[in-house]
Amino acid sequence: MFTNPLDRVSNLSSSVSSSGSEEPLQMQSFPLSKNAYRKCFKTLGSNRAAELLRYGKSRDGCLSLAQGEGTVSTPDFICQAVNTALSEGKTFYSFGAGLPELRQEIATYYSRIYGINLPTNRITVTSSGTNAVHYALLSILEEGDEVVAVTPIWKNLIGITELAGGSIQEYPMTQSETGWELDLDGLFETCTASTKALLIVTPNNPTGWTMSGADIERVTKFARERGIWIIADEVYGRCVHAASRAPSFLDYAHQDDRLYVVNSFSKSWAMTGWRLGWLVGPTDAEDKVRDLILYENMGPPTFSQYGGIEALRHGEAFLASQKSLWQSNLELVMSRMALMPRLQMVRPNSAFYAFFKVEGCENSYDLVKDMVDEVGLSLAPGAAFGKGFHDYLRMCFAVSPEILEQSLDRLQKYLEKA
Secondary structure, eight states, rough: OOOHHHHHHHHEEEEEEESSSSSOOOOOOOOOOSSSOOOOHHOOOOOHHHHHOOOOTHHHHTEESSSSSOOOOOHHHHHHHHHHHHHOOOOOOOOTTTTHHHHHHHHHHHIIIOOOOOOOOGGGESHHHHHHHHHHHHHHOOTTOOEEEEEEEEEEHHHHHTTTEEEEEEEEEOOOOOOOOOOOOHHHHHHTTEEEEEESSSSTTTOOOOOOOOHHHHHHHHHHHTEEEEEETTTTTTTTTTSSOOOGGGGTTTTTTSEEEEESTTTTTOOOOOOOOEEETTTOHHHHHHHHHHHHHHHOOOHHHHHHHHHHHHHHHHHHHHHHHHHHHHHHHHHEEEEEEEEEEEOOOSOOOOOOOTTTTOHHHHHHHHHHHHHHHEEEEEGGGGOOTEEEEEEOOOOOOOHHHHHHHHHHHHHHOE
């Protein structure tokens, strides 16, 4: 005899007792999960610096020097390489670790610029430098592992450490009359049995401080002896004002050291919107990082990688022109800020940021918003770069001299009024 399945379902709502009366069916109950989302989102909090950046950009006539990019677009020779790749139909899946041609070109770049011979199996192409840091952290962190980060540091690097399951222990640099300083003995003492990695940005965003070769060697030796990883963000490695490049951890490392070096096409070749970078790891890291890429986003777009090849092969003249602009702009910044009240700033030797202290400032987030409202100038709040920098601001001077002059005029007007 045919039984309607719907009847069977409806019968589940009741049962018949021994007396013949229907009784409600007792369903087993399960407690609801207390956390619909991961616990880390409670500690991440809102990114107020990003909110203020959007706020400034939404205001008509506001000049924004809050973001880490200039006003020069990607040069034509890089864009043309991508146009050619697209016209040739290079729009299919790439290799997980990046195009072999680009990995080889990165190896050639290190040989030519750094005098370092890297096998291509130590090089992975990533979707931005930030993405490279994330892969490095994901490959090594277990829940509860600690990462000691030298600050000030870009907030996103702290956030992705927490997303990867680690906790951050900040170790701040100090500003003297001559520059920013890092106490290595204090840094080493901060490391505990739970410390899995050191996170160091050199050259540094936002201070322009650059770790010396001697200090890199000391840190490398310490980490090697303790079995601690080093994640070195060297995105600004070519943005040095008085040299061709900054010292690199790769200058002092063994091929099997627990070291990841992060780099990017964004800053040196005006490719911030491309989201293209790379990661150099130890000899046994290739399979681990490649698996992470395959399970996440399959790597950067194929055609954009041809732009990376062109930047490395023919980008030195463009980089030189950019460095000339940054250096002349820095001279303008230093001369103008020396005449402004309430500012304390030391000359950076790398990158394209002015990171300065504002006397009397108690909350740089509030100060940034007020500056947007009062004079139409948007800067980055120092509080976004770590604890203890609540009275600092960061200005990106990788812009045209005209925009920089107008921005400095507005800054001076605000400080004289406040």
